[in-house]
Amino acid sequence: MAVGLGPLPTLHPVPGFELGIASAGIKRPGRKDVVIMRCAEGSRVAGVTTTNAFCAAPVIVTRERMHGLVRYLLTNTGNANAGTGPQGLADARHTCAALAAITGVDETAVLPFSTGVIGEPLPVQKIEAALQAALDDLSPDHWAEAATGIMTTDTLPKGASRQFQHDGVTVTVTGISKGAGMIRPNMATMLGYIATDAKVAGSVLQDLVRDAANKSFNRITIDGDTSTNDCCMLIATGQAALPEITEATGELFGKLRQAVLDVFMEVAQAIVRDGEGATKFVTVQVNGGGNHQECLDVAYAVAHSPLIKTALFASDPNWGRILAAVGYAGVPNLDVSKIDVFLGEVCIASQGGRSPSYTEEQGAAVMAREEITIRIELGRGDCSETIWTTDLSHEYVKINAEYRT
Amino acid sequence: MAVGLGPLPTLHPVPGFELGIASAGIKRPGRKDVVIMRCAEGSRVAGVTTTNAFCAAPVIVTRERMHGLVRYLLTNTGNANAGTGPQGLADARHTCAALAAITGVDETAVLPFSTGVIGEPLPVQKIEAALQAALDDLSPDHWAEAATGIMTTDTLPKGASRQFQHDGVTVTVTGISKGAGMIRPNMATMLGYIATDAKVAGSVLQDLVRDAANKSFNRITIDGDTSTNDCCMLIATGQAALPEITEATGELFGKLRQAVLDVFMEVAQAIVRDGEGATKFVTVQVNGGGNHQECLDVAYAVAHSPLIKTALFASDPNWGRILAAVGYAGVPNLDVSKIDVFLGEVCIASQGGRSPSYTEEQGAAVMAREEITIRIELGRGDCSETIWTTDLSHEYVKINAEYRT
Structure with missing residues (x-):
């Protein structure tokens, strides 16, 4: 895989x-x-x-x-x-x-x-x-x-x-x-x-x-x-x-x-x-952070959210799950009205809600790819961080649940 | 379920x-x-x-x-x-x-x-x-x-x-x-x-x-x-x-x-x-912490580890995954030689390794239950915290991957 x-x-x-x-x-x-x-x-x-x-x-x-x-x-x-x-x-x-x-x-x-x-x-x-x-x-x-x-x-x-x-x-x-x-x-x-x-x-x-x-x-x-x-x-x-x-x-x-x-x-x-059960290679890029740690906190919240990972597996452009993960990453005094989220080149969310220009078809086209970039613009400063992760598939559960049996 | x-x-x-x-x-x-x-x-x-x-x-x-x-x-x-x-x-x-x-x-x-x-x-x-x-x-x-x-x-x-x-x-x-x-x-x-x-x-x-x-x-x-x-x-x-x-x-x-x-x-x-796809009700109890936050950090590390959650789904008494999660919970100066881990009433790990008295059969008997308590004794102080969680099943991935389709 x-x-x-x-x-x-x-x-x-x-x-x-x-x-x-x-x-x-x-x-x-x-x-x-x-x-x-x-x-x-x-x-x-x-x-x-x-x-x-x-x-x-x-x-x-x-x-x-x-x-x-x-x-x-x-x-x-x-x-x-x-x-x-x-x-x-x-x-x-x-x-x-x-x-x-x-x-x-x-x-x-x-x-x-x-x-x-x-x-x-x-x-x-x-x-x-x-x-x-x-x-x-x-x-x-x-x-x-x-x-x-x-x-x-x-x-x-x-x-x-x-x-x-x-x-x-x-x-x-x-x-x-x-x-x-x-x-x-x-x-x-x-x-x-x-x-x-x-x-x-x-x-x-x-x-x-x-x-x-x-x-x-x-x-x-x-x-x-x-x-x-x-x-x-x-x-x-x-x-x-x-x-x-x-x-x-x-x-x-x-x-x-x-x-x-x-x-x-x-x-x-x-x-x-080559991650366990991986069907997608996902880049999570966070820009505009006030410091590197908050960029990483946001990136890892997104990369570790089982809800986002299962949406990636399903090729579902589920922008609500991404906004929610950004929201609970623990960044102090986060102004959600300044945040933009991009899936590939498509702006899926801006100012805390769905982007006015966004259509489900645009998101679905990006999600259908094997390699996907989620880019989050925090609008707070000049720091950036990038991490890489996978989706969460049936195969991951199967591999890890059945490994010793 | x-x-x-x-x-x-x-x-x-x-x-x-x-x-x-x-x-x-x-x-x-x-x-x-x-x-x-x-x-x-x-x-x-x-x-x-x-x-x-x-x-x-x-x-x-x-x-x-x-x-x-x-x-x-x-x-x-x-x-x-x-x-x-x-x-x-x-x-x-x-x-x-x-x-x-x-x-x-x-x-x-x-x-x-x-x-x-x-x-x-x-x-x-x-x-x-x-x-x-x-x-x-x-x-x-x-x-x-x-x-x-x-x-x-x-x-x-x-x-x-x-x-x-x-x-x-x-x-x-x-x-x-x-x-x-x-x-x-x-x-x-x-x-x-x-x-x-x-x-x-x-x-x-x-x-x-x-x-x-x-x-x-x-x-x-x-x-x-x-x-x-x-x-x-x-x-x-x-x-x-x-x-x-x-x-x-x-x-x-x-x-x-x-x-x-x-x-x-x-x-x-x-x-x-009634959690999504839940087949187990899991209590994670952390005792002997130096403060409440470190007890919670350990408890959430265990409760959120996909590897532990899939092992719970598989009823696999995988003590190595639990020790590893305790180890990366970020507790400062953790002395692993003081840590005991219990699955139900069974001591599965002590002093940083498998408990000498532990047998796979004992662990499997606890894991077969629908309600399981994982108890971690940190040996650092008098604080305790308890949280509750579920396993990670095929059904969870199915529900969350296929929700909108």
Whole structure:
């Protein structure tokens, strides 16, 4: 059911970054469920992780280690290692130590990532038994295989790639992601890995990943649930023959930032396009806010309203539900007489009521599309925010109600 | 599909309060869609109304007038008079003026209420043509008829009644409500009317309605949407031969308060039991909070999570989804190791993971029930909050996606 999501585009190799996959038989025999990524020595890693207070064991370990010297990222699917208490933490460390022992690196140079069922013990032995096979598979050309390897209930692999030139040198940014629902039933969900061969100082890289995630991964929502396992990592191998970027200024940084933003945006939006039961890809844009928070409050009220989501599923241009959601978003002293709402290019509501020029046929024509933009003009200031979401379909209920049966 | 909601109980007449219904043919010919309630002279009225910034025209008029001398409450179904701009406001005033002219009261003594489709002009002439028939129907015994008259897509009428004795005098509290979804597609939704023959000073009555609504109507949620038309009114006719209650203290006030709370709770919970597509009646109780707001934040995070709601529909004891929702509720410095979660009497999670004593069979046995309590112990303090909600079923999506087709 993925909306506007085709086969993987060309994923350019990133010098200094290799990927390998193997089968540990965690949930199903033969499924490729272990992915190892290796960064060249001198690589820098930065990341953002879930804000959920119940974060999974591997997230805790990754947070501790990601600002140090990182050489390996170890991912398993089929088991989230979440809700597993102190044993889960020990298990996450144990698999990292096993990979470190084989490869001769310090165990703190290995970051663990898990996605899958919550609350079941991590099958440490199965994972450790598959490490050598995944190491043997390492190649800079295995992005597509890794994109498939990190999938759980995703229906399609997700990846994006950009290249740009600077002083005659080609710089690459390539990334992959997985999602499906924001949390699957017992699945703990979103992972993103984006690598570049640019050389970037640690603090610049951390600011860049936070900025890019805030504009992409943190602006998508399927059902409003925030997973215990979400992680998005940005790796800079520094193999490109260019000077280190030590400040967030200048032409090289500008080019890199744009390429990173593009890749983040494409792999984040791919998660929405492949959302559970999604039949529509919906952009909610809020303009004219007095500040960014009120724009986000309005956008999320619209994106999370089950009434709007079911109307989108039904292709019903139900402007009354949109106005009502704007009205309860909690914006202080909202003057409803200043608000305009657009569906695509059609003004459906103005001054707190149906737009005089609006006809049901105009709205129905926009709603019939697979990709729909809802634009809300608050008329209070200069701030804007945009988020992306899906509709709420019969299929969503079916997937989430029947997942474990 | 209403969960645990039977035929109307006995609704005791309230001296000084009469109800009459008639058919104006607003949406369907023959449907009783106009309800008039008459309060005896000297009655006091208090109310709480929607917090939605897009509030409907009748809500604006009712807010202006409800603290004055009120003699009539005029309700129509089939049209919400919401999103109708200045014309809607004029229309609401016009119907009130028409009723005032027939009955010889000041027009500000009439409060208007509308529920139904958003964004269509109020059919003023049809409503005004039905006023005399509704007046002719006025009777203290027509509570059940009025409960049916205010229904829109409710499947059953909703009402409750209590009586108590004080100094040999019987005091009555009787109420009715309507709901269905929190907002039906284009329906704008919740109305509650509760009357008593106690004599209560205006300020005490206003505090009482706010307190009772906060414990009942403001603690129910079906889909998290807040309607543009919600109103809950408390009328005290003062016909009981007892002294006026001028302070929120003393034995008489205590008895009245309990009876009012009981009636509010019963008619508010009836809205959830008859929620769109509801197959479960779910109590979410949060104990041990550091303050009331964090208890509510956790309770609403759980009650609004589509993943938990679909698990409830599937009778799936999915403790991972509950922990995840508690984790993203935004409680500052949440110590997950102190949290216990109970499904009915069964401890399903403790110290941030699955409870050691828990078995899937125990959880499944609770989930199989129609009425389920999810209890969360935060271990941070002494505050508690309880809210009531429903599951998310195929039927909900069907109702809301196909409403206008």
